[in-house]
Amino acid sequence: MVPHLITALKGPINELEARVLESMPATERWFRLEWMEHTPTFYASVDLRNAGFKLAPVDTNLFPGGFNHLTPQMLPQAVQAAMAAIEKICPEARNLLVIPETDARCSFYLESLATLARIFTQAGLNVRFGTLDSSITEPTELGMANGDSLVVEPLVRRRGRLTLKGFDPCTILLNNDLSAGTPPQLMGLHEQYLLPPLHAGWTVRRKSQHFRAYEEVAKRFAKLLGMDPWLITPMFASVDLHGKKGLEALQTAADAQLTKVRRKYKEYGINEKPFVIIKSDVGSYGRGVMTVRDAKDIETLAERLPENLGQQVIVQEGVPTHERVHEAVAEPVVYMMDRYVVGGFYRVHAHRGIDENLNAPGASYVPLAFADSPHLPRPGEKPGASAPNRFYMYGVIGRLAMLAASYELEATDPQAEAEAA
Template identity: 55%
Template structure:
């Protein structure tokens, strides 16, 4: 299922998709070589925006929380990819401890945890779910809307004691015999790293702790993506701007006290100037805009769209308060300014954007994020959104050169290529932190 496109099938994007098709062999060979040099994250999701003239990632999540939104037809591919990832990290693994976000009421998220646990179970692992919530002091079973149930268990440290006074391995308080080889985080650590996860001995923590939002920055990711995009663009002979959103960063900012607002406005002006120049080059008549968002964090919080720098100079108190905090009430002190990429895809009479899911180096599915109350130049990761699974009938890796560039297998292949470029950028990020 490919959405209705509001743009005519001409112009830069159609040309870009055709270039992907014509260079499939070179692209796959290049990516294969990249994975020999750079270990991909265990899993990843990438939000894409397709403007009809540009196809680019706008966010990359190393703790994806929407596996429940994938089409069930993609589960065998998920299992195969997870098996590949586990074999690289801990080939003799028997037990895996999955640590989710601190949610007990968000049932859609818990369905994601259940789906993820099922995928890992099918790889031959004994999977248990350990909770960081202090109120989970005994095994607690939660009923899910789809008829499944999920059991959360309290964590404990055991084994010989380290310098921090804690046992050097992590397991379950309710089952002392459960000794996991690997610990998979589905918690983005926005509020920092709990002591119970630090200084573990001979246990793989994946993704590494440095991938959490307490340390990671979107600006670092997009700097890495820029390098990847330029090398890739040179490989197939395209303008890297077609797959790379412009971005900028400013110094520290305090929205409530209006500190750093003038710096923010000046950088927005510069970024809009660059975008207008590219629009002129490609004959694009749309109005450019900039997305201002927290440099760390997720859940679509701390985001605003700006078409003129005066908009940030004139923020109301309500707007400043909305921008000042993100998930778990954490204050925003750093922001990234990103070129706004409008979306011209629509599904179910709503504006849509594709989200691509990957495990190891493989695209394993995705879905459209759809919002019937938002426009093509607005944030769709907001209350009122819903999801439409993408079956990716060919696994997103088998384009059909006999069809038009925008035919389903070719459109999905384009999604998969750009998604894997963002995955590769994330691999560079982790290397730069000294973590893999």
């Protein structure tokens, strides 16, 4: 069942889709060679924006929730990807310890964890959940809105291993983005595989680092296809708000980004009013995201900036979304595990505009048509006429973002830095 999709089908997006489909053998070979040189992040989700004239990632999450929004038809692909990932890391793995967010009591999040458990159980692992919440001192059953429940248990640290009572895993899967800092229980686990690594958490990670890596990846991919990398890249700048000149620096950066976007719009004959998105350089769960169309407007936001965004922000080219599901503004979110696309959904918000952040209270979710396989597009069809073709393109851009995350984590790996020193 494919949701009714309304998208802008004029301009360069059609050319981009056609070029991606025509270059499918070269594209898949390029990814294959990249994954020979770079290790995929264990899993990720990527928020995309389809403006009709460009398609670009605007956020990459390395500790994705939302697995409960994947359809049952998508789960076999996820199980196969989980098997491939585990076989590369710990082929003899029997037990998997999942560490969720500390405040793991939201029913939707618990349903996401339950789906993860189902995926890894079918991949051949015993799955249990260990919590960093110090208030939980014994196995605790947490109920979900659908009537099911999930048990979380207190973690037990023994020398270099993290266990549960009666449960000793060789692999630990983090589903906690460490935005509150790196807990001491997770440090120095030299005898176990910790996935993703600690430096993937927001204690260390920065969005600016990710999008610099993405720019590099996109330029190389665009060269392969012979196209302008701007068609798949959101321009951005990072800004330090510390000090008296922080606001001035933010206005300057916003004005510069708006000027660059205007030039691109003029180059492609795009009749849109440019805007930029100002957001924290670290994970903020969509909070404090601001849309700015004129740098002068930033003065009126001055009092709220430090509270909402912190002191390090990025000014990102705003990519409008021209997709609709049931008349509401929508954006696709692609889910990946290892190097495979496993599914996705539309994030839909009936009360937000095409230039606003949709990751906000009131959002709903409609599965993408990945059940028909994102890897089986239909070459030769008119661009935009086939859902599998469009979703294949979403998967390509999602994989580019995941590859960028691999570049990013390699560059910030403390072990590699120590060896280099």
